[in-house]
Amino acid sequence: xxxxxxxxxxxxxxxxxxxxxxxxxxxxxxxxxxxxxxxxxxxxxxxxxxxxxxxxxxxxxxxxxxxxxxxxxxxxxxxxxxxxxxxxxxxxxxxxxxxxxxxxxxxxxx
Amino acid sequence: xxxxxxxxxxxxxxxxxxxxxxxxxxxxxxxxxxxxxxxxxxxxxxxxxxxxxxxxxxxxxxxxxxxxxxxxxxxxxxxxxxxxxxxxxxxxxxxxxxxxxxxxxxxxxxxxxxxx
Numbered sequence: 001x002x003x004x005x006x007x008x009x010x011x012x013x014x015x016x017x018x019x020x021x022x023x024x025x026x027x028x029x030x031x032x033x034x035x036x037x038x039x040x041x042x043x044x045x046x047x048x049x050x051x052x053x054x055x056x057x058x059x060x061x062x063x064x065x066x067x068x069x070x071x072x073x074x075x076x077x078x079x080x081x082x083x084x085x086x087x088x089x090x091x092x093x094x095x096x097x098x099x100x101x102x103x104x105x106x107x108x109x110x
Numbered sequence: 111x112x113x114x115x116x117x118x119x120x121x122x123x124x125x126x127x128x129x130x131x132x133x134x135x136x137x138x139x140x141x142x143x144x145x146x147x148x149x150x151x152x153x154x155x156x157x158x159x160x161x162x163x164x165x166x167x168x169x170x171x172x173x174x175x176x177x178x179x180x181x182x183x184x185x186x187x188x189x190x191x192x193x194x195x196x197x198x199x200x201x202x203x204x205x206x207x208x209x210x211x212x213x214x215x216x217x218x219x220x221x222x223x224x225x226x
Contacts, residue, residue: 034214043112043200043217044153087153097143097166098215100153 004088006104012078013109020073020104022088027068031090034098035062035073039084044100047073047086083108113137116201116218124226128189131221135182135203141165142184143204143215144176148197159184191225198222 005023012018024033035047048055048062050071055062061074075082087103113136123129135142144156155168159178170176173191178184188195199222202215 036215038153043114043202043220044215045112045217046214049214097155097158097168099155100145102152 004090004101006086006088006101008102009105009107011107011109012075014080015077018075018078018082018106018108020075020086020088020106021070022072023070024088024090025069027090028092031092033062033064033068033071034089034091035060036087036089036098036100037082037084038087038103039081044087049091078106078108080108080110082106112216112218114201114203114216114218116199116221118221119219120222120224122224122226123191125191125193127191127225128187129191129223131186131188131199131201131223133184133186133201133203133218135184135201136216139203139216140182141204142178142182143202144170144184144186145200145202145217146197147200147220148194151197153200156186188223191223193225196223196225 032049032051034049036044037047038044048060050062063072085103085105087100089098115134117132140161143158146154156170157176158166162178173189176186198220200217200220202217204213
């Protein structure tokens with residue numbers, strides 16, 4: 001599985017936008033970029049995914065670099081409930097597993 | 111609520127014992143995945159089943175085994191338990207149908223195993 005690199009942690013203020021970076025320089029052409037998050041004491045939760053184009057959904061936006069070697073998860077207005085570990089994962093192949101790294105721990109200050 | 115049900119939520123047992131963790135996927139989901147999460151190892155993929163057949167295997171110990179039944183529920187069996195097996199065990203299922211590459215995984219709340 002191609003690897004991703006994320007900072008260990010990030011802090012943000014409530015109601016401000018948050019940009020969580022991810023590097024994946026060895027991404028292959030068929031790899032999708034997935035983001036999951038894990039709130040304290042819960043199972044991981046899907047956030048968003050994309051292939052080449054930027055994506056938006058009700059939770060977040062995903063900005064993908066033109067060369068696909070990096071991406072950024074954008075939370076438009078952080079809330080206290082967004083404090084979690086965010087995982088950037090490359091997923092290749094039909095019905096394939098997700099390989100989780102260490103993720104980035106997001107703290108949100110009131 | 112993800113729709114994935116795991117039982118039991120908590121389990122305390124002794125070294126050398128055997129336990130079975132159960133997972134009911136979301137209705138219609140054909141793929142089931144098992145993950146182990148411990149403090150020092152993070153989320154580790156164990157095994158995946160698709161419609162009753164093993165699809166992928168991760169770092170699953172030989173003392174562990176799993177299966178997926180015709181009704182699509184899955185069980186993870188852990189035997190000869192050691193202290194180091196204490197962890198959260200998560201089950202996930204993928205979206206309905208054949209689970210395309212882009213399909214999201216839905217995770218249960220996990221089963222917390224404590225081995226004393």
